[in-house]
Amino acid sequence: MTQSTQSRSESGLILPSYRRDEGSHPPLDFAGYGSTALRHPKQPLQLLPQYLTEVTGPLLGHDRVGETDHDLTVQHDGEPLGERIVVSGRVLDSGGKPVPNTLVELWQANASGRYRHSGDRHPAPLDPNFSGVGRCMTDGDGNYRFVTIKPGAYPWRNHDNAWRPAHLHFSLFGQAFTQRLITQMYFPGDPLFGQDPIFNSVRDPKARERMISRFDLETTVPEWALGYRFDIVLRGTEASVFEDEEEDDD
C-alpha cells in the first residue's frame, strides 16, 4: 500500500476517502436568496472525518422504481401539455468513473410553471395529466434517461419581479453518505439566468455551467421530443499516483 486512497488501522479496517469539493458549491449564506438569512449556520462547520458512517450510504434499489417512473408523460390517462423532452446523461464521480445502479429522483413544475403542491400559489393551470415526479436507476455504465415535458418559468417573491429559470430538480445518492447531492438542471440560453439568485449563488461561472444541460440532436426522438444531455458528477474517491498498482494488490 503506497499512499492516501485508503488508511489502514491496526485492526485492518481500510476505508476509501472521498475528495473534498467545496469549490463547486454555493455558500450557505447568500444575500440575494432571502431564505438563507435565517437558515444558514453562523458557526463554522466542523470537519467530520470520513469514518464508516460517512463512506457507506443507502443503496436504494430497483424496488423503489416503478416501470413508468422514468416517463413522466405516461403516468396518467392523458398526455401532459407542453413540450416533450428526453433528458439523459451519465452519473460519474470526480475520478471519471461511472456510478452504476444508483437511484436518481427528479421533480419539477408543469409546462405552465406550476407544481402539483398545495403550497404553490402561482395562478397558472395545473395539468391533470402531469404529476412532475420521476425516478430511475442508472445502468451499469451510469446512464440514466427520463422522458418528461419542459417545465415553465414561474414567479416567486424573493425580490422584485423574480422569476425562476426553467429547471428540473435532481436527487442523487451515489454509493456513500459523502456523495449525496441535490441539484437543479437548467436549460441552455435561458434569459432568466441573470436575475436568479439560486442559479447565481454558485459563484464560479464554470461551476454554474455544469448545471446547464446541453441540447443534443442525438437524444431527440424524431417527430416526437427534443433531447437534452445532462451529466452529473459526484465526489469520487481520492486518487493516488499508484492507484492502479494498489488495485493490482487487491
Next chain:
Amino acid sequence: MAAESLETTPSQTVGPFYALPDGLLWPDGPDLVPEGTAGAVPLHGRVLDGNGDPVPDAVLEIWQADAEGRFDHPNDPRPGTSGGFRGFGRCGTDPEGRFRFRTVKPGPLPTPDGATEAPHIDVTVLARGLLNRVVTRVYFPDEEQANATDPVLGAVDEDRRSTLIAVADQDGLRFDIRLQGPGETVFFAL
C-alpha cells in the same frame, strides 16, 4: 494511466416542493424498522430557524449502522455485515417543524486509526433556503462513557457538544435542530 479528474456538479436548494405527492417523501420513509421491533426507538424533534421559528419545509435524511454496528455496504469491509437493515430514513417536517423516525440504536463503530465511535446517526438537513445540505450527528444520552471518548464529539467545543446529544423524553428521543442562533446545532463539513 492517471485517472480522469472532473469537477463536481454544484448543489442547489431542494426548494419547498420536494414534497410533491409520490415524490421524495415515501410512505415508509421515516420507518427504518417495522412497528413492534424490539429495541425500536422513536427519534423526533423540530427544525428551527434563527428566530426560533419552525422550519415547515425541511426534509431530513438519516443514515446509520444497525444495532450491531454493521453496514450492509461494500465499503464496510468487516465480515458479517447486516442483511436487510435499510439504515436510511427520510422525513419531511410538518407545519410546526416536527419530524419523527422509528429506528434502532446503532452499535459502536471502529475507526481506521484504532478508536471507537460512540453510537451515532448521521443526519442530512435539506430545505428551502439551504443552498447545500447541512450535516449533523445524533448521539445517545445513555452512552455517557462512549460519548466521552468519541473522536468526533471530542473535537467539538465542550459547550456545544450537547447540541449533538439527543434528550430522552416521554415520546422517545428528542433531537432538535437549530439552524442558526442561540444553541445553534453543530454542523459538519465532510
